[in-house]
Amino acid sequence: MTDVPPNPDAKAPDRVTAQDVARLAGVSQSAVSRVFTPGASASKATAAKVRAAAEQLGYRPNILARSLITGRTRIIGLVVAYLENQFYPIALELLSRALQARxxxxxxxxxxxxxxxxxxxxxxxxxxxxxxxxxxxVAMTNDLTARCDAAGIPVVMFNRGQSDPRLSEVTSDNILGGYTAALHLVATGHRRIAHVMGWQGASTGRDRAQGFRNGLSDAGLTPAAMIDGRFSRETAAAATRALFASGDRPDAVFVGNDHMAFAVMDTLRFDLGLAVPGDVSVVGYDDVPLASWPAYDLTTIRQPVRRMVDATVDLLLGQIEGDADPGRLRPHKIRIEGTLIKRGSVRDRTHHEDTD
Structure with a gap:
């Protein structure tokens, strides 16, 4: 059997158009457009007829052509620096689902x-x-912010902030979270409390550290030590070894996020032979799924990630879609309060004062 060469004069099958769908469904072309335009209104009966006709004809709307007409691609760019921290894969999944639903x-x-x-x-x-x-x-430089602003593309920073008034941001209340962690450790009888900070080049790390300082100050205490862990497991482990190298060791450590807190706990237990919380109490920040596992049972500040995602999406789409409320078109700085989640990594030393 020989291959039949392609016929260069053969006519390609005609592309199914919106007019074809409208004709078969017995509706107007504008009705077809509304059915396939997210956010546009169309009755359930009309939508059912149009989708049935489109399925029968094999019609798919041309999204690129529509974007040329409307001037909008309905594409949102999500930029993330790293995914080692469990908080970010969770946040990205929630952001993606929320945007797709819109x-x-x-x-x-x-x-x-x-x-x-x-x-x-x-x-x-x-x-x-x-x-x-x-x-x-991810941080935005002044030049990048200016280019986005000139192009009319709004930017919302998630879980990070900057002082630039052109940028919107949504974070948990990191200062309050650090303050709450400090007061919890003080209330449970700890006095030599160290802090393995989040990266001090990021607002989240700086704000949590500031809240921690404020909490200890209000309790009449000063930090036993403060070391930048740079949101890195390796750096946090090295910081832990440095903190406990001398005899005057801390009785508690507040860690700038759970990702580092797991490294701190592993170093304390497996490298230094110390018990958590028997010898040292540990508090983290984020409440990622691993924090609740029995191996860690980590007391931590829970970031309200779903509320942060909802606020981020509402804020961004309000700017894109020209929200009727002019106030929502301006950049916003949104802080959402987190929650202290008490687990087994903190020892209540107030019940052991006579025996310690």
Whole structure:
């Protein structure tokens, strides 16, 4: 059997159009457009007829063509620096689902914390003509912010803040969270309390550290030590070894996030032979799923991630879609209070004063 060569004169099958769907469904072309436009109104009966006709004809709306007409791609760029911390995969999944439920598509880009890496990613997003950008654990330079502002592309920073008035941000109340952690350790009888801080180049790390200082100060105490753990497991482990190298060791450690807290606990138990919480109490920040596992049973400050995601999406889409409330079009700085989750990594020393 010989192969039959392709016929260059053969006519390609005609593309099914919205007019074809409208004709078969017995509705107007504008009705077809409304059915396939997220957020547009169409009755259930009309939508059912249009979708049945589209399925029968094999019709798929041309999203790219629509974006040329409307000037909007309905694409949101999500930029994240790293995923080792369990908090960020959870947040990205929730952000993606929330945006998709509102009819937007999502492009996820990885970018290092270097200025060059972030600049390249944001430029790619501008080239894709995204409608908006959400950054998670990523800093924006003044130049990048100006370029997004000039292009009319709103940016919302998730779990990170900057002083630039052009940028919106949504975080937990990190100062209050650090304050709450400090007071909990004081209330449970701890007096030599150290802090393995989150990276001090990030607002989250600085704010949690400030709240911790404020809490101890209000209790008449000063930190036993404060070391920048840079949100890194390896750095946090090294900081723990340094903290406990002398005989005058801390009786508690507040750690800038759970990702580092797990490293602190592992180092205390397996490298230094200390018991948690028998010898040392540990408090983290985030409440990622691993924190509740029996191996860690970590007391921590829970970030209200679902409320943070909802606020981020509402804020960004309000700016994109021209919300009727002019106040929502301006950049906002939103802080949402977290919750202290008490587990087994903190010892109540007030019940052991006579025996310690």
């Amino acid at each position: 009819g937007y598509h999502v492009l996820i880009f990885m970018a290092g914390n270097s200025t060059e890496g972030v600049s390249e990613v944001v430029q790619e997003l501008l080239d894709y003509q995204v409608d908006g950008i959400i950054t998670a654990s």
